Amino acid sequence: MYFAALLARTEDGWEASDTDLDDVETLSDLTDLAREASVDEETVLVFIEQEDSWFGILRVEGEEDPRIYVSDAASAARSSYGEILIDELLGGDDDDPADDLDALDLDGTEDGEPDERDETYDDSGPDSGLTDGETVPSGPVGDRAILTDLGLSETDLLALESDAMAEIADALGAAEVLETVR
Secondary structure, eight states: OOEEEEEETTEEEEEEEOEEETOOOOHHHHHHHHHHHSSSSEEEEEEEEETTTEEEEEETTTTTTEEEEEHHHHHHHHHHHHHHHHHIIIITTTTEEEEGHHTTTTTSSSGGGOTTOOOEEEEEEETTSOTTEEEEEEEEOTTTTTTTGGGGOHHHHHHHHHHHHHHHHHHTOOOOHHHHOO
């Protein structure tokens, strides 16, 4: 079971709304959903959490490219909404060097050496972004500094496990508004 919420920054603080992901099939759909919730092109955070298995954060600011963090890529890759985020992080546009696995430092090893905890990603379909036999790290991937300027350090983000959204909202000063949509 999923829980998804939007937190939109305003002049008066944060506004929260739960979000229906039924019509979301791509990262563009998710990004558009966030931009629609934006007030004056301020920061919007989309949280997706699946039963304490994994959580993901999509951060959108104006027309800038979205920033993404996923707590456990291997778990998220087995989920339809997690797959949207993972495909962007691991697959991306082959012509963009910033999307290269090495550029993301996904598993903390040098030169893209596989982490022994990696799991084989078994969806190697044409839309998966990965080819047969590529691996998905069984740990966090993406922009670990996604919330540092909002009050949650990389270290604190990496330490989150269960009820991560509540802890993140608390660090951002948005716990009460998030609780209204839970």
